[in-house]
Structure formats: structure tokens, C-alpha cells
Amino acid sequence: MAGMSLNIAGKLGRAAMHSNLTPIVSILIFLIGLVALSVTPREENPQIDVPAANVIVQMQGASPEEVQNLIVRPMEMVLREMTGVDHTFGTAMDSLGVVTVMFKVGEDKEASLVKLYDRIMHNLNRIPSGASQPLIKPMDVDDVPVSVITLSSNDMDGLALKRLAERVREQLAPLKGVSVADIIGGRNHEIRVELDPTRLAAYQITLDQLRAVFKAANAGGPMGVLVGGNRVTKVWLEGYLQSASDVGMLIVGDSQGKPIYLRDVADVTDGPSEIDQLHRIGFGPAANVAMTGEAETPAVSIELSKKRGTNAVVVTSLIREKLESLKGDFIPDNVRVDITRDSGERADAAVNMLVEHLGIAIATVILILLLFLGWREAAIVTLNIPLILFVVLAIGLFADQTINRITLFALILALGLLVDDAIVVIENIHRHLHQGVKTLGDKAKLIITATNETGKPTIIATIAVILAFIPMAFVTGMMGPYMGPIPFNAPLAMAASLIIAYAFTPWIALRWMPCKVVEPTMEEKDQLPKDWVHRTYMRIAVPLIEKPLVRRIFWLIVLVLFVGAMLQPGWQFIRPAGINGPMTPGTVELKMLPKGNQNTFNITLDLAEGSTLEDTDQLAREIGDVLRQHPMVLDYETFAGRAGPIDFNGMLRGAALFREAPHLGEIRVNLLDKHLRSIRSAEIVLQIRDMLEPVIQANPKVSIKLVEDPPGPPVRATLLAEIYGPDYDTQRKIAGQVRDVFSSTYDVTDVDDSVGEDQHQFNVRIDKEKASRLGISTRQVEGALRDFLGGYNFGNVHMAQERHAVHLHVQLPKRLRAQVQDLNRIHVSSANGPVPLSVIATVEQSVAAKPVLSKDGHPVVYVTAEPKQGSQVYSLLEMDWQLDGSEVQPGTQLKTGGMRFTDTAPQDTFGYHMLWDGEMRLTLDVFRDLGAAFIVALVLIYLLMVGYYGQFILPMLVMAPTALTMIGIFPGHWITGQPFTATSMIGMIALAGIVVRNSTLLIDFILDYRKQGHDVKTAVLEAGAVRARPILLTALAVIAGTSIMISDPVFGGLGVSMAFGTLAATILTLFITPLMYYLWQRNKLDTAEPCPTSNS
Incomplete structure (x- = not known):
């Protein structure tokens, strides 16, 4: 042993085992991790920075066509010359032109705005005489209120309420972390x-x-002043x-x-002042508020934003504390105070719930370890878990990461994987110590030997898993930063698990594990007749190796399972009944992201232009009467004549600019907390939509939309058709035809367009x-x-x-x-x-002339809609089939597009072209990027395996079982009732690393047995039987760790993919990898060729 060459794992283990710094560093990791957990800013979802601004130019008396030709089109042309611009959106109205410029995700906000200002100033000569100088108004996600406080009273008029709100605002605005403080409602x-x-x-x-x-x-x-008498007097x-x-x-x-x-x-x-907008609050049955007088109370709301980089949880906590201190003396008793938005509390609750889920997952993994390992070994592996997680959180703190739902899901995802390194190390140490040692020095040598033996294959297997995650960091668009915590935290956790397993585990094993272990090792247990895993494996594997008929039946079963699994998501596209309609039993729905379970949703009201404030208010009251009948409604705030407090969804949907007009209204509905109800918000919205049907039918020209907060990045609309062409009036007529198709399509609701009613x-x-x-x-x-x-x-x-x-x-x-x-x-x-x-x-x-809209310099008309409850994929494909090639006017056909994995430019010079955008564009982009990430991950893993094994065919055998994950993934989604989503695909990518890890360990043992002189048959059977238990142990840890995610409405697909994919792939890999190696060796022409050797 003294002359044994140590690899990097052995050297690290030897250095850490004899160092007094090891326990100190471990304690420091614990302390820094606890600090990171408490001080790292918390938010519900990662913040997506999309630099954007509105450029506004007035030109008194100009028609929309004039504004489009003289202001909007030239400005769009100028702005698109800048680097980093994603899209420009133009709006030309009477006397006013607005161009919204959206920069690409990840562009520096300050640099982008400076570049925009510079570009505008250098092109002022293009602005026609009679037009105002361009006004640049940045759109900043930090301006979205994190807290909204609603003051209501039947004893005060709008002026008195607003005066009180102004005094309250003066008390709240100076609080640390508070940025913008505005007031909505009341009268001046x-x-x-x-x-x-x-x-x-x-x-x-x-x-x-x-x-x-x-x-x-x-x-x-x-x-x-007057100067006299030695005095200056004003x-x-x-x-x-x-x-x-x-x-x-x-x-x-x-x-x-x-x-x-x-x-x-x-x-x-x-x-x-004259009433130009109205704001009230009403309470539903869930509030248990005793109402006197009117059902709705006049209200004024204070919206408070936080400064960039501050912790929303801390800021809103300070606001709540200050507000509580103002009640009674400062705020009269006849004024009711309600916090109708608290992003900090919501983020804290979401993070705390996931921390609890993480704790449950850890406890489940520990229980599995106790069942399969001795209590000392299980305890050592358990101590690795918080060390690894705290390392990740500490690095995340210094890297300006936040703790959010995606961060914690990444850690839950990695939980089952990160214990595997420690299990491998401690199991090998356990086996060596079973030999018995007399001195502490001999014990240390055995521990180093055991650590060194597992070094190379474990490092290679861990790198393979890391390589599966890293390509996800290159997902483009808004989904990139949204999913960014996964490729940041999961590989980081794997790397930390590798280092801690080889540094901390040998140190504590030297001091804690006994010099002679009485219990047999895993491998010795495998040789005993009572070992059911060994017996079960041999009963299945031996006939597969020895009997061609059994082997053919096995391959046929695998093929049938694979084809059946692939048909589950594919049958809807090829079934005789057509692509759209209720899902066929046994199939799996494809979706970008499922709807989340929120505590709030919006109802937007868009009456015909020219409608009065009284009309809007009356409609809001009718909807309020319906809302008060639903048992899950806590409260609702109505806004007539303007929209309510903007949220991130509304800002990126383009609702942040034109928010005040008599014909506009909004109702923000707050529901009973999701932990206190048995049904999800999506079901509640469906119920309320059905309850509102008489109101909707009675107001056919009014756009009444029920808008839920999206589970991921927001889009302008889920179903969005963009109509381009050479004549704008014809585009508007085509929009009417497209709208008719939308309205008659199954599962499509909230149909609207940008044309509007005649005014x-x-x-x-x-x-x-x-x-x-x-x-x-x-x-x-x-x-x-x-x-x-x-x-x-x-x-x-x-x-x-x-x-x-x-x-x-x-x-x-x-x-x-x-x-x-x-x-x-x-x-x-x-x-x-x-x-x-x-x-x-x-x-x-x-x-009246109607506005002219444009996108990237092309005049466009929008038709929008939302799916009622299913996926937009199927209804969109059916509508595309109906609209593509349809005659829009004599001799003119409509072409459709936007269904490719790359953006399609509108072909509107001579004909009419309709492009699909909205969630479909986001879905195609995300699945394109994730698919590319999956391919890149496989290529990187293959190259890693080629470098490790020194040949080309063997890595293919190692990676071949990757496809077997489908046998578990799609049936798992069907069993749990989950749609296959973008998060499901992330799980599928992660599974590639897990499968390769298992195959690598199997192949390494086969090669070791071959080096010991065993024939191919014996080697593959013994390697499979010996590695079955630890591989199953790792699989159980992964399944236990990720199953906690299955109940989540958004990340349930990730949990399903990991749990069911791991189950199917692990069981099949244990047999298919040895079997393929056996068939490969048996079919070699030159059987005398030296067997391949591992570098381990």
C-alpha cells in the first residue's frame, strides 16, 4: 500500500484525513451556510431582467396613419439598428405615437437605456416639425409593487381617504428598501x-x-429687500x-x-376633483367580514416597490410592522386596513414550504440509508448532506443568487444524486475495514486505499451527471433566467458532493468507524444464499444470457414498452378523431407549463371605446355580485377608469402604458390561502368563469378576461395570432375571420383582437x-x-x-x-x-380612426385567446390547419407560419401572412433549447466516456440505456395525471447523467472481473449482481428525494420524470447494460483479442 500510486481522490482524502483544518472548515461551512440561508434575498421566482422602454412622441392633430408613417415607422427603423434589441412594438394613435423597445434578456439595463437615449438624440432630425421631442420612459421590473395596502371606509369620501393615504405613505416611504410609493384611487x-x-x-x-x-x-x-437702520428687511x-x-x-x-x-x-x-376613476374593495365568504351598508366600500390603495437588490421579505416585513403601529391613533378606527398584495410574505411562504419539502426529502433519504447501511455509515453519509447544501447556498450568496422556488427545486432534484458519492466512498471503506486492523496507522492506510480505489470511476460518473445539467445554462429568452438556478445549483451541488465525499468522509471514518466490522459488506451479503437481491437478479439475468428465446422475448417486451410509452404523447397527433378535443384515455398531454396554484387572479374589463366610467363601474359591480357568491373568494378590489396595481405579468404583457381610460377596468381577486383550500386556483377560475357566463353573454361587445398569474415567463397572450399584410384595413377584416375560427374551436375562450369596436x-x-x-x-x-x-x-x-x-x-x-x-x-x-x-x-x-399597431416595423393586427383548461398546442394546431390556405378575399389566400423552431419573418409585401406567437413561440423556443441541451449533454458525455475508456463502441453501450427512461417518464405522467412540460424535459435531461452513471459503474465492475480472469458470462452476471444493491440504493434515494415535487403544480413534471424515469431506467439498465456487453463480446470476430481494460 505504501507504494500505491494515489489519484486525485486518494491525495485529497489523505490530506484532509490528517488535517486539523477539516473539522474547522466543516464548522465554518455550517455557519456560513446558516448565514446564507437567513440573509440571501428570497423571492417566489427568479427575477427576469428584460430591459425595455417606451418612446413617446406627440404630434397634435395627426391621424394614426400619419403618426405611423412619420413617427412610428422611422423610430422603429432607428431603434432596430441598435445591438441587443429583441423586438420593437409600435402604436400609432390620434396625435400620439409610442414605440416600445424590448432588449434581449440578460442585456445590461443601464447600458441599454444609455444606448437608447443616445440613439434617439442622434436621430432627432428624423422627427417631423410639429412633433414633440421624444419622451423615454423606462419599464423597470423593480417598479412592480411588492406591497399594496388598501384603506377603505364608508365614513370618508374620496378626498378624505386620499389625504389619509398620503399621510400613511409619508410614514412608509422612508422605510429601508422602499423605492416608489404611489397612490391609486381617491380624489384630489x-x-x-x-x-x-x-x-x-x-x-x-x-x-x-x-x-x-x-x-x-x-x-x-x-x-x-429694504436696507436701513442697520437692517435688511424682506x-x-x-x-x-x-x-x-x-x-x-x-x-x-x-x-x-x-x-x-x-x-x-x-x-x-x-x-x-371630478370623478374620473373609481376604486372599491369587496369581501367574499372566505373573509368572514360582517358587512354593513353597501356590499363594496370606497377605497384608496398605496402601492410600494422595493429598491433593486433588496430582500422583498425584509421590505414587506418592515411595511407590515410600521402599518401595525399606525393603526388606532394615526389611522382612525373607522378605516379598514387590508394588505391586498404582499410579494414578500408570498415569497417567504413559498420558500419556507419548499425548505420543509427539502427537509422531508432529506429525512426520507436518511431513512433509506439506515435501512440499507449500518447506522454509523448512514450517519456519516447524512452529515454530508447539510455540508453540501450549505456550500451551494454560500456560493450562491456570493454570486448574487436568490433563494427562490427554482433554487430549492434544483437542490431537491440533486438530493438523491449528491449522496451517491458519499455512499460509494463509505461502502468501500466499510469493505476494507472488515479485514480488521491492529493500529490506527493501518486503519488510515486502509481508508486511503478504499478512497483511492473509488476515485476515478466516481469522478467520471459525477462529471457525466454535471455535463447533463450544464447545457441547460444556455437556454435563451426569458426561460433562461427562469430556469437558470437549475444549471447553476445542481452541478454545483454535484461538484461539492464529490469534494466533501473525498475530504470529509475519510476524516470522520478514521475517528468514528470501528477497526473491525463484524457485519459483512454489501458484496459479501450478495454471496449469501439469503440475499434476495442476488437471487432475484440471477433468476432473471441467467436466462437472458443463456437462452436466446428468453432474450428475444425480453427485447420484444422492452420494444413494446418503449413504443407504447412514445405513443402516449404522440397518439393525440395521429388519432382518427383529430388532434383537438378531449384527451384520449391513456395519453399524455403536452404543455409548456401547467397552471400554478396561486392565491390571486385578475379580471380585466375592456369596454368599447367611448363607454362611460359609469358603464365600466356598473359592469364591475355586476361581476362583484358574482364574486361574493364563491366560497373561496377572500376579497376583491375593483378599479373603474384605470387598471389596478401593475404586476410583472402585466408589465411584460404590455399593460403598463395605456392603463387609464373610462372604458377600462380591472378586478384583482384574492383567494383563500392555497394551504387552507382543497382545490387549485385554476379550478376556482374555471368555476368563476362559468358563474360569470350570464354577465359575459349580456355584454357581448365587452372583453372580460380572467387572467391567472403564469407559472413561468409571461407572454402577451397564450394563443396569439399576428396578421401581417400590405393593406391594414384588409388585415383588420382578416382578424375578424380569424376571431370567428378562434371562437368556434374547442377549449378556446377569452377571444379578443386589437381592432376594437367602431367609435x-x-x-x-x-x-x-x-x-x-x-x-x-x-x-x-x-x-x-x-x-x-x-x-x-x-x-x-x-x-x-x-x-x-x-x-x-x-x-x-x-x-x-x-x-x-x-x-x-x-x-x-x-x-x-x-x-x-x-x-x-x-x-x-x-x-374615429383606429390605432395602427406594428411589430419590428411591420404593421400587425393581433387576435388573442386563452385555453380554457387544456394545452394550447392542440387547439392551435387545429386552427392552423383551418386557416392555412384559407381564402381571405377573392383570389387571396392566407399563409400561416411561426411553427418552426426558429423565428419566421412576416412575408407581407404582396400577400397576407399570419404568424403564431404567444406561448406557442415560447414553447417552441424552450423545447428547441432543451432538446439542443439534451443532444449537447449526450455528446459531451460520450466524449468523456471515449476519453475514459479509450475506445468508441464501449461508450455507446454505456449510453444506450438512456432511451429507456421514456418507458418510465410517459407512463409516470399518465399515472399521476401530469402533462409533459418543460420541467419534465429537464428531468429527462438529468436522467441521462444518472443512467450513464449506473452503466459506468456496471461496466467498470465487468472490466475488473475480466481483469481477474473471469469469462464474459461470469463477469457480466457477477458485476450485475454485486452492483444491483448500491445502484438500487442510489435509485431509491433519487426517487425519494424527487417524489416530493410531484404534488407541485408547476414542477410536478420534473418530479414525475425523475422518479418514474429513474425507476424504469435503473431496473432495465441492470439487465440491458450487462446483456449488451455480453452480446458485443460474443459477437467479436477475434475472440482472442485482449479484453478492454479500464483506466481505473
């Missing part, structure tokens, strides 16, 4: 001047005169308007020598000749119409006690700007006095 304080057009006309007073009066009367401030002009009384007493003209005050021609009030408008046409004779300019008419109808802030009224500026708002009363006849009340200044608008203009009714 203002001085309202509601003009009476009749009285203005009677007194011959015009808006131009009022504007001049306001400007002249509202002035003041420091005027200078002079202050008290000229500012300070109350509604001051405003009402302004003299705006005279009549027969008497002054005309503003109060004579207008109603001047001090109070809340009528009144065009004021000026007789310029007549206006010119009267000395009236078009600009005067424009100002009068805008100020009378839209209102205008003529400065501020100075009230020192107010926290916000109190605007002096001048406008016609709402009752006098409701009908087209009211336009006749408007007068315009002329040289001869006020002139009614009807004298110089006529009013005509027309249909």
Missing part, C-alpha cells in the same frame, strides 16, 4: 370653476379674458390666490359700470373664410374647445397645509358637455365680441 383637492356659457355670453366674456385675469391676479412672492407680495373665495371675487369684466365677478359667471367650489366622433369643421373675417384664428377655436371640454388648470391656489398643489381647474359642468348641441354654447373671442362656435363652424359625425 382642487378649486373648481364650472363656467356657465349662457352667463358668459350675456356678459360678453370670453375664455381668453378669463385666462388673462387668472394670470394677472395669481402672482406674488419675494420682491426684494418685502413679500401677498398676491397669490389662497381660497375659493379669493377666486370667486376676481373681477372678470364690468356691466354698466358695475364689476362682474367670476362667481357671477361660474360656480366656484373648494373640494374634490363615433364629432368633427368640428371651421369655415376659415368666415372666421378670418371675424378675426378668429383656428388656434383660438382649438383652445376654446380644449379648455371648455377637457378643462384646464389655470395655475395653483396656494394652501400651505396641503401636501399637493391645489389646482385652479376651469371647465364646463359635466351636464353641459354631454351632447353635441352643447358645443353651440361655446363662444370664441373676436374683434366684435364673443362669437358662438356655430357661427363659424359646422359639426359632422364620423367614425
